[in-house]
Amino acid sequence: MTRADDLSEPSVASHDDALAPAAPPRAGTPAIARVALDTPLITLFDYRLDQAASLGQLVQVPFGRRQVVGVVWELTQRSEVAPAKLREVTSVWHELPPLGDDWRELMQFASRYYQRGIGEVALPAIPGHLRTPMRWPRLLAQRGVQRFRIADGALSTLMENVPARLRAQRRLAEGLAQAGTLDADEAKALCAKAADVLKQWAAAGWVVVETVPFHETVRDAEDAEDAERPDDGDASSSTLAEVLDDDVDSASPPGTKTLTVGQADAVGAIHDALIAAGAQRLDKTPTTDDAPDTPACPPFLLYGVTGSGKTEVYLRAVAEALHTRDVRDAQVLVLVPEINLTPQLEGVFRARFPDETLVTLHSGLAEGERARHWLAAHRGEARIVLGTRLAVMASLPHLRLIVVDEEHDPSYKQQEGLRYSARDLAIWRANRLRIPVVLGSATPSLDSWNRAEQGRYVRLAMPERATPDAVLPRVSLIDMEIERKRQRVVHEGLSQPLLAAIRARLEAGEQSLLFLNRRGYAPVLNCDACGWISDCRRCSAHMVLHKPERRLRCHHCGAESRIPHACPDCGNLDLAPLGRGTQRIEEALAEHFPDARLARIDADSTRRKGSAQALFAQVHAGEVDILIGTQMVAKGHDFRNVTLVGVVNADSALFSHDFRAAERLFAQLMQVAGRAGRAARADGPGDVLIQTRYASHPLFASLMRHDYAGFAAQQLEERRVALLPPYTHQALLRAEARKLDDAMAFLKQAREIAATPALNDPRISLWDPVPMTMVRIAGTDRAQLVVESPHRGALQRFLTQWMSELRALKAPVRWHLEVDPLEI
Structure with a gap:
């Protein structure tokens, strides 16, 4: 004790x-x-x-x-x-x-x-x-949600007082008129400053604010049992989703009941599992298992190409789960990897289930709002809970289905505090409750793909797009070595073929998307005279140039400084930016296409609450011709008029030290390519143009064929030979100290403890302690020690004993253990 x-x-x-x-x-x-x-x-x-x-x-x-x-x-x-x-x-x-x-x-x-x-x-x-x-x-007193509606007889007055030039406010007014009522989140999706705007409209008497109790929006269970199943194609369900055209992942529009063969098979399999799960729960209770991936009810891996209608499958599965007959007021948990995907998916779910209470749970909510939503889920008042990774730990007393969208996304792994995987906990939770869990992705993680190959997961394939006549885009490579030899790199690393393709889309009234996963203006500022570069004093990284704000910023510790007028070392006035970020590409496109309407979506342009939703709403409304973005635009968004995707600087991850880099790059490129041509076109499929200096790389060959299965087989074989996950299980011990020697000394001592007879296990392997790739962050030096074993149970038993010994040590370091690390 x-x-x-x-x-x-x-x-x-x-x-x-x-x-x-x-x-x-x-x-x-x-x-x-x-x-x-x-x-x-x-x-x-x-x-x-x-x-x-x-x-x-x-x-x-x-x-x-x-x-x-x-x-x-x-x-x-x-x-x-x-x-x-x-x-x-x-x-x-x-x-x-x-x-x-x-x-x-x-x-x-x-x-x-x-x-x-x-x-x-x-x-x-x-x-x-x-x-x-x-x-x-x-x-306890706040047992409801605020909703806004236009006051009786005030519609014409409101529209007269909101000029067309205030486009966001105009969208908000039209959204209120279209939907009847909106809550705070729905309003923010239409207008970033909705809270202030609605307060002004309420003071003017144009808008009424009502508090709707959660329990009043929950369908009475007895009526639900006797009522007919809701018609998924009811035209009256068209609300916010139609206004924004946010029909995510090609969910069937209201009024349409036709499913593709793949969708129908997936919906049928999940339906059967829900029925079987209800009977199974009444028979016995499973025993606790130390592994999060040994489910009693095998997970479904919903493997569908981009635009195949995975969201429609989710919607129908949720409809089935909400009306399960073995429990009163059944609940469903839907996980998404990022906050910016929440509003549009929420709009689709609210449109399909207007009579059910839906709450969101993510870190972007105000603390009070998050607490009210959590309470609604805990009390069973909220029947649909939509959230990011933290939602997997919400209290849901009547949970009957879990959906994990974009299950491959590394955002599901928490990187601070308790370093848990929301996807793995979702699988364990579903196993414990004997309920179905659906893992959806166009590019599944290799861990999940391997388990499906072994038969531990049930793979549901959807190889075709859901929209009639909409086919997968053509993927073409632009060899930048050839373009440079022919002097066809026109400006800021943009090739002539890419610029010509953008111009053709502008003339046709279609949208283009340029993807560059690097924010800021340039990764570094450089002095040609003496070689000075804008290093961060606190990190082993460069300060990134942010030209519009005239600031240098470290993207790791957050340090900022003004752009120097001259080189701090030699006084040279000619300082040049090296490399390109989204701000620089936006500037180059503005010069090349002065009449085009540009929008940039990255972590800098969406810092304010609600700004991301407002920018995405502009794209959906056709108010943007060229969209420049980072990974924020790469997944989950249904840009109906985007017919061209250009990828700039795709080569940086090809030769990374991280063995997962190729997997992440392929998934990223497949996801962003899937934004092109999602609606049927008379001119054929959409186009994806990838600028690269390594056109012969096998990754691009698989990408051009949309051959995820072939890419996965090749990657898994490499990992099997090298004994890397999923063929082994890993844990990572990290140490942080003011001096690197102290961190290394602690890890060496930890390794010696692991070698003692009480802990020595031939099934456990420990690597030598090494400094991390980025050694210093925020003035702290970091080192790491990898532990691995082909047996998960053996690894867990070793870690339990090892941690007990390490906690007794007194060392001038901070340390933590991460199980199943994604970054080494």
Whole structure:
């Protein structure tokens, strides 16, 4: 047992058996509550409990000199701590339903698998406002969402007072008129400053603000059982999705019921699984498994080319799950990799399910809004939960289906704090609940593809686009070596064939998209006279030139400085930018096509809340001729009028030290290529032009054939020979210190501990400690040590023992362990 008496902390107890059922206290005997708190200590904390409480209840307890919120994890009558030293639970939040057994089991598994304390896992999964007792009464009173509608008889007055030149406000007004009511998120998707605009309109009496309780928007379960299944093709479901034309991934438009053969097969398979899962849940409960990828109900890998209608499959699967007959008020969880994909997908789901309560969960929400949405999910009031990776840890008491869109995306892996994989936890959670999970992607991760090849996942293939006569785009290469020899590189690295193709689209009234996954104006500023370059003083990286803001910025630590008027070393006034970013390409295109309407979408242009939605709305509305963007535009967006995609500087990842670089590049290029020609064209398919200096590289050969299966087979064979994931399992121990020698010394000591007889296992391999590729970030030096084993169970047992030893060390470093790392 661990003690913390010298810190004036409560007593603590081991949580190895935290899920074992606790015997109820005898009548009249004070109970002991073992509470999970957000601390790095691998323990539960014992408190005296003189009031009623249940497992999973939120409680307020004293911790040191503070009052904090924790979760009751165990109830017992005994503690190894003397009664006089036990502190008392301050209050119990009886008004909130306790967190269920399935949620606590998920937290327990994540704690064990990722080698973290239960409190470090469970408490951050709960919104911050719920961990602040003073906010509890207010949150309980806010059991609804704000919705906006045009006041009776005020439509004509509103439209007269919103001039056409205010395009965003005009879209908002038209959206209100079209949809009838909009909530805050829907309004922001139409106008970035919707909150201020709606407040002004409400003050003028043009708009009415209403608070709609969550429970009033949930369909009564008894009526749902007797009612006929909703018609997915009901024309009345056309709302925000039609206004924005955000029919993501070619979901069938309202009024259309026809599915492709691949879609129909996928929908049928998921339907059968939902029925079987309902019966299976009534038969038995699965046992806990230490591996997140050994499901009792095999996951579906929905492998569909871009534009094949994966979203339509999701919609129909959700409709089936919401009306499952083995549970009242069934819930569905839909995960997306990035926040900017949430608004348009939310619009499609709201249009299809106007009578169901839908909430979003992502880090872009205000804390209060996130807490209200989380509460709606926890109470079972929200039946559809749409969110990014953090949503996988939401409390969903009636969960019956999980959908993971773009399952290959590395954004599902958390890179700070608890370094979990939302995709893997979704699979484990579905396995535990015996419910279907659908992993969708046009370019599945090689891990998932390999499991489908082994028969552990059920692959559902959709090889054709859903829109009639819309075919996959032509992919062509522009050999930049040849273009340079012929002097046809016109300006800023843009070739003559690419510029000619853009001009042809402008003349035809079609849109073009240029993809460059590097933001800023130029990666570095250089002095030709002495060789000075704009290095970051705190990182092993260059300061990136941002010309419009006249700033140099480090994209790793956030440091900024003004652009120097002269070289700091030699005084030379001729400083030149090297390389190209999205800002520089935007400037070059503006010079070449002065009459074209340009838009740039990257992390710089979308810093303000709602700005990304507004920019995407402009593209969908046809107000943009040429779109320049980073990976933010590469996936999930259904640009109906984009017929040309140009890729600039695709070569940087071809020769990376990271063995996953080729997989990521292929997925990225396949995804961005899929934005072209998604609607049927009389002139044939859309075009994708890729500028490269390595036109003979085999990756491009597979890309031109749209041959993901061939590319995956080749990559998996390379990894099998090299014994790399998925043919081995890895963990990464990282150390950070002011001096690199200290970090390296800690890792060497950790390696020596692993070699002791108590830990030595022939199935475990440890690499030598090495500095990380980017050694210094924000003034801190970093090093790493890789551990791997072909047996996941052996690796987990080793890590558990090893971490126990490492926590006892006193070293002047910060360190953390990452299981299943994506970046080494």
